[in-house]
Amino acid sequence: MDAVGLAKVDSEQLEDVFQQEIQCWREELFWDYQPAVSLIRKYVSSRSLPGWAIRTDQGKVSGYSYYVVNHPVAYIGNIYVHSECATTETYSHLLDKILQSLNSSASIRRVESQLFSFNCDLAPLFESRGFTTMERHFLSLSLGQYKNEPCETDKLKEFRLSRWKKRFSSSAVEIIYNSYQGSPDRLLCYDYQSPEGCSRFLHNLVHHPSCGTFSPEASWVAMDSEGDLCAVLLTSRIAARTGMIPQISVRSDCQGMGIGSGLLKRYFQEARQSGLDQITLSVSEANQGAHQLYRRLGFQKKKDLYAFVRDTG
Numbered sequence: 001m002d003a004v005g006l007a008k009v010d011s012e013q014l015e016d017v018f019q020q021e022i023q024c025w026r027e028e029l030f031w032d033y034q035p036a037v038s039l040i041r042k043y044v045s046s047r048s049l050p051g052w053a054i055r056t057d058q059g060k061v062s063g064y065s066y067y068v069v070n071h072p073v074a075y076i077g078n079i080y081v082h083s084e085c086a087t088t089e090t091y092s093h094l095l096d097k098i099l100q101s102l103n104s105s106a107s108i109r110r111v112e113s114q115l116f117s118f119n120c121d122l123a124p125l126f127e128s129r130g131f132t133t134m135e136r137h138f139l140s141l142s143l144g145q146y147k148n149e150p151c152e153t154d155k156l157k158e159f160r161l162s163r164w165k166k167r168f169s170s171s172a173v174e175i176i177y178n179s180y181q182g183s184p185d186r187l188l189c190y191d192y193q194s195p196e197g198c199s200r201f202l203h204n205l206v207h208h209p210s211c212g213t214f215s216p217e218a219s220w221v222a223m224d225s226e227g228d229l230c231a232v233l234l235t236s237r238i239a240a241r242t243g244m245i246p247q248i249s250v251r252s253d254c255q256g257m258g259i260g261s262g263l264l265k266r267y268f269q270e271a272r273q274s275g276l277d278q279i280t281l282s283v284s285e286a287n288q289g290a291h292q293l294y295r296r297l298g299f300q301k302k303k304d305l306y307a308f309v310r311d312t313g
Contacts, residue, residue: 049294164219171229179249211246212236
């Protein structure tokens, strides 16, 4: 078994791997991963996606990994091996080839990744290669079992909720950046650490399928008594009947006033009316305040995932 550059692989050779990966996402996460795979397939076909593939002694391509560089950060976008060949050694070989490629660039000072483990425990592999691991949880709320809770109107009476509009983008970036100051989640993503990074994060959320298909009609903001944006709830669809909350942020001086809960409850009510069966999101183990809120609202853990970070300079 050896590794070959993705530029030397035809997307058709990865089709069995893609189909099994799509099945894993659907069965374990209720997530239609086909849009993401379609994009990966497109870039593999154009020979423009940096990464590596695993090829068996019989010449069959059985796994792949790719990365994206946005200096000074490199992001390992995915690493997956077909179950027939999914061993610690195979995954290690793929990961080492990716890291060797990244280590050859002096301008890369940080490597990040957020990954689910499907048929191999990835955490020990990253940890043994110098990565800091942050445990996260993928949660799901069944809307069929969710009991409508009244919003705490006394707390919210000075705030106004409004549907998402593109013109809110600049203010939303400021809210997202503000909300991560002092948060343990600030460490897991380089983009959270600057307004420019938060702007890039928001752009990717809206325009790329990594967090599902953005749903502007089901996303909300909150305004304070001065008419300034103070909270944002961004939602997407990851399957026909499954919604996702990739981002909820409340300005630091407005936290603890029930705004986050109010935005969530408004979304849940409309999501059920629009035909969604469940809502998903991910949360870091270290973020205990968010954990308590989501548990109170009825979310349950479905799967663990990990954020991996390694600073190289």
